[in-house]
Amino acid sequence: MTNRQRSGPASTAAAFSAASSARGGPTAVPDAPNLGPWSRIWRYLLAGGIGLTLWFTVIFTYSRPIGTDFTSGEEAVVRGFVILDLLVGLVAVAVLPLRRRHPVITSALVAGLTVLSSFAVGAAALAVVSMSTRRRWKPAVAIGFVWVGCTMLYATVLRPRVPGTTSDIAFTWAGGGLAVAVYVVCVSTGYYIGARRELLISLRERAENAEREQNLRENSARESERTRIAREMHDVLAHRISLVSLHAGALSYRTDLSRDETAEAATVIQNNAQLALTELRQILGVLRSSDGDKHAEPPQPTLAELPALLADSREAGMDVTLRAVDIDPGDGPPGGGLKELSDSVSRTAYRIVQEALTNARKHAGSAPVDLVLEKRVDELLVVVRNPRRRETVTARGETEMRGSGVGLLGLRERAELAGGSLDYGIDRGDRFVVTARLPWA
Numbered sequence: 470m471t472n473r474q475r476s477g478p479a480s481t482a483a484a485f486s487a488a489s490s491a492r493g494g495p496t497a498v499p500d501a502p503n504l505g506p507w508s509r510i511w512r513y514l515l516a517g518g519i520g521l522t523l524w525f526t527v528i529f530t531y532s533r534p535i536g537t538d539f540t541s542g543e544e545a546v547v548r549g550f551v552i553l554d555l556l557v558g559l560v561a562v563a564v565l566p567l568r569r570r571h572p573v574i575t576s577a578l579v580a581g582l583t584v585l586s587s588f589a590v591g592a593a594a595l596a597v598v599s600m601s602t603r604r605r606w607k608p609a610v611a612i613g614f615v616w617v618g619c620t621m622l623y624a625t626v627l628r629p630r631v632p633g634t635t636s637d638i639a640f641t642w643a644g645g646g647l648a649v650a651v652y653v654v655c656v657s658t659g660y661y662i663g664a665r666r667e668l669l670i671s672l673r674e675r676a677e678n679a680e681r682e683q684n685l686r687e688n689s690a691r692e693s694e695r696t697r698i699a700r701e702m703h704d705v706l707a708h709r710i711s712l713v714s715l716h717a718g719a720l721s722y723r724t725d726l727s728r729d730e731t732a733e734a735a736t737v738i739q740n741n742a743q744l745a746l747t748e749l750r751q752i753l754g755v756l757r758s759s760d761g762d763k764h765a766e767p768p769q770p771t772l773a774e775l776p777a778l779l780a781d782s783r784e785a786g787m788d789v790t791l792r793a794v795d796i797d798p799g800d801g802p803p804g805g806g807l808k809e810l811s812d813s814v815s816r817t818a819y820r821i822v823q824e825a826l827t828n829a830r831k832h833a834g835s836a837p838v839d840l841v842l843e844k845r846v847d848e849l850l851v852v853v854r855n856p857r858r859r860e861t862v863t864a865r866g867e868t869e870m871r872g873s874g875v876g877l878l879g880l881r882e883r884a885e886l887a888g889g890s891l892d893y894g895i896d897r898g899d900r901f902v903v904t905a906r907l908p909w910a
Contacts, residue, residue: 512595513562519591520558527554527587550631558588565592572600573608577615584619584627594655601659602666609656613649620648700879702749707876709745711827712785713738737784771815772807772842775822779840782826786835789826794843807842810849814907817887818842818851824876825853825903832901833857844909848889851905857895880905 528551561579568575576596582589593616601609624644720726720734770778782789807815822840829838833855841852877893880903884891889907896902 513565516565516591516595517562519594520562520586520588521591523587523590524551524554524558527551547631554586554588557582557586558592561586561589561592565595568596568599572596572603573612576600576608576612580612580616581619583616584622594651597652597655598659598662601656602663604660604663613652613656616652617645617648621645696882700883703876703879706745706749707824707827709741709748711830712741712781713745769812769816770819771812772810772819773815775819778819778823778826782830782838785830787826787830788835788837789840790837791840791842794841807849810909814849814887814889814909817883817889818849818905818907820883821851821880821891821903821905822853824880828876828901828903829853829855847909849907849909851903851907853903854896854900857899857901877903 561582564575564579576593576599579589579593579596583593597612597616600612621641621644624641717738720731720738726734779789779791810818825840826838829836836856839852839854841850841854843850843852877891881891884905884907887907889905891903891905893901893903
């Protein structure tokens, strides 16, 4: 199969779409698809076979009286009609390849040749079927008049001129009725083929559209999952890595530390590095797993783990102050009141506090950080403030602990997914403030 043949359905679908949009109606049908060699050959063989059958029938009809009552001149006339029938029929078959580009003209021409040739009837039938696949009733009616008219002319004008033949009213009407019946069968066949082609193209387009929509859904789900994974990895690892970086940086320029203080800082680095590796393995285990039960996703922290988060930050040298407004702290901050929050909102609030503390540790060092948790009617207000410190330059000339801003963008997405909002910026006191409003539900 050639490339042209393989591209046939696609080109047909494109032609159908263009025709539909141009003509603006459901009657627009696709052009005939490209045919292979055998598909062309058997159509011509069928048309030629029908024509030969009719031609031999005519020969048999004309030749019965030959040799009995005909003169030599009359016999020559009969032979001339037979040869003319064959030659005109061959011309009709030769014209058939034009039926795809000019279906109406070709059908009218070949149908008109049937007035002189019974051989041309097979070619005319194929041309009418091909023309009818476009399902246009006006050309079909017009060609029908040509078809029936040529049949009537043959029965009333041409046939009586053949020596030894006669034509009466009954024969004429019988021929006309048969012509109408044959033409209706040809047109019906063409309409059926055209409707079937349209149905197949419609089904193909539906399948292609469904496949494209499925690909879009898969791509959207994949992008959403990638974003979720990136956000989760950032939230999980940024806190640990910032602690490791802070203590490692302290060891690099604090030469006055005792052996115990150095060992303590190294222990903190080791512990946080191990925790970061453990959490990273958990995330990678979920990503690599094809069995959700074997590698279940680890539980996400909520505000119930906030005391541990604050303890880690204070151990790293941060001065963090927590204030709970209109919230029952219970045994310790936060306590009973925050247990009323849903897991998703509590988890989102925890990640916001975690990222805000990480940013404060990066950019404000040991400056005091104020954390406020406040219940306002039907929402939870989370505010984290820390003094803004200008970027410092290390001894190597590098800017220290510069952030990319990805974490804050991820927090805003988290807050919006939870049904809330998040804002951040510099207030009048030259403090960096992160403010989140989450639904109390």
